[in-house]
Amino acid sequence: MNALINDIEIIKAKTTKINDVDFDNLKFGHVFSDHMLECNFKDGKWQAPKVVPYGPISLDPSAKIFHYGQSVFEGMKAYKDTDENIWLFRPLDNFKRINISSKRLSIPELPEDYFMDGLKALLEVDKDWIPKKVGSSLYIRPFVFASGNGFHASPADEYKFIIATAPSGAYFAGEVRVLIEEKYSRSANGGVGFAKAGGNYAGQFYPTQLAIEKGYQQVIWTDDNTHEYIEEAGAMNIFVRINDTLITGPTSDRILDGITRKSIIELAKAEGINVEVRKITVSEVVEAAKKGTLKEMFGAGTAAVISPIAGFGYKNEDFELPKLDDTYASYLKKRITDIQTNKAEDPFGWRYQVK
Incomplete structure (x- = not known):
């Protein structure tokens, strides 16, 4: 079933994996939600982003990511409060930083609405994947890499932007x-x-x-x-x-x-x-x-x-x-975590509600 959220096409997964997940015992970054955001750069511009089922990516062996390492990423988290509201923490800083990173690696910068509206559409589709257990969150990994082909040592002419998410527990355990x-x-x-x-x-x-x-x-x-x-x-x-x-x-x-x-x-x-x-x-x-x-x-x-x-x-x-x-x-x-999870006032304006 296809739908549109904020003019972003949504292609729903035919089945869900969520019933197989033990949300009380989550490792960090080992389980992935049903969907991901995908957006391609070609013909000199970023194409319309889509939310698609999470799955493998097909690339040519000559894709420049494999040879010249044009790849940048971000790390973010989404939280749910007791009223089921969804919150992000300083997401515009992540957007700005991925473009700073991209510019340094000669990767085309992303439009803000593609990043923010795409992320919100993805979280709306996979909102049930956001854990409620204290200390857990939905880890969000936006990344961009060179998908264009060729062995010539130069920037690629095509790129792929993806946001994938993973319900996760604590990153480190023990001392x-x-x-x-x-x-x-x-x-x-x-x-x-x-x-x-x-x-x-x-x-x-x-x-x-x-x-x-x-x-x-x-x-x-x-x-x-x-x-x-x-x-x-x-x-x-x-x-x-x-x-x-x-x-x-x-x-x-x-x-x-x-x-x-x-x-x-x-x-x-x-x-x-x-x-x-x-x-x-x-x-x-x-x-x-x-x-x-x-x-x-x-x-x-x-x-x-x-x-x-x-x-x-x-x-x-x-x-x-x-x-x-x-x-x-x-x-x-x-x-910080009380601000992130809407358990305390946010005098700094860091918390961002996904609506």
């Missing part, structure tokens, strides 16, 4: 210990570290696997030149609390302008927490750990919101973080 990287780099000046480019993450996997083999769960990335400055934690922005001051590094060519990061900074300042946005040296963090003034470290990103770090390793030495009863991480995470 997270990290290794401060001394050799490998996530990104470099003048590169694409500030973009959500697929290749950024592919380059992280090998050093992260080395860290896992040493007993850590993630890597703390340092700058590409000296490895003296802390930059990101795995695929997240990083925050460090020394005494009662919350510190995070400034964004740059190398560091993603995280939406959760921005929200934490703004919220912490509004709550009277002293926040410093500045470069953080590894030696400063190690020294604070030795003195006992390092109170917390945590990663911040869409998937986990806030992921506390229990300890870190550096130069064959391990450092444990203190176990505090009241942490900035737990307080700020609750404040």
